[in-house]
Amino acid sequence: MQLQINIASHPLIQHWSGILKNDNNPGTILRTACSELGKWITYEIMREWLVTETIELKANTTISLISSHYKYIIVIIMPYGFILAEGARSLLPTANIVLVNYNDIINNVPDQLNSFTKILVLDLFLDEATITPLLNDFIKKGAVLSNIKIACLECGTSQLNQLGQIWSKLEIYTTKVNTNVDKEKCSREDDFKDKFFV
Structure with missing residues (x-):
């Protein structure tokens, strides 16, 4: 395994991860924690991912803005990825949204992608069976792998x-690599469904 695994360690990420681990918290608090984690993990990704350009306003006055040459796409793995996206979208408000339900694309990915397309994929738990066909589709349409980032709350070692x-x-950016998450994935998703959708 030669993946680049980034364990997000920002203090706010640690805080909201702790909130999420407390099963005694009500669903509204856990949902807020997921949204905040989506925002702060996206922030960690954006620190070195965003491309800026310098614009001259007038003589001796320049500013730096996000480059308009790049297109940003947020891919939400349904049904739970949208909870992370609530926070991520606040940092990338102009990004195009693509919804994916396992292997079925709900909102089609643009047919033409290129080296100026940056893609952020969001899901609670990393699922290789969903990610691989998705990446194949992106690459086939012209995306560059180095411009694709995966963000999830937890990922299992076998999936990695x-x-x-x-x-x-x-x-891949995550808050935790869990050796048991692969075995527990279904029950953990059921837990989230019970807590978030009541």
Whole structure:
């Protein structure tokens, strides 16, 4: 496995991760925690991912703005990725949104992608069976792997190993690598459904 795994360690990420681990918190608090984690993980990604350009306003006065040459796409893995997206969209308000329900694309990915397209994929738990066909579609349409980032709350070691065999240069941001998450994935998703959708 040669994936680039980034464990987000910002103090606010640690705080909201702690809130999320407390099963005694009501669903509204846990949902807020997920939204905040989506925002702060996206912030960590954006620090070195966003491209800025210098614009001259008048003589001896310049400003730096996000480059208008790049297109940003947020891919939301349904049904739970949208909770992370609530926070992420506040940092990338002009990004195009693509909804994916496992292997079925709900809102179509643009047909023409290129080296100026940056893609952020959001899901609660990393799922290789969903990510691999999605990446294949992006690359086929012209996207560059180095411009694709995956953000999730937790990922399992076996899922990472499977992805690493195919996408060795893929970059993943998460709050935790869990050796048990693969076995617990279904029950954990059921827990989220029970807490968030009551």
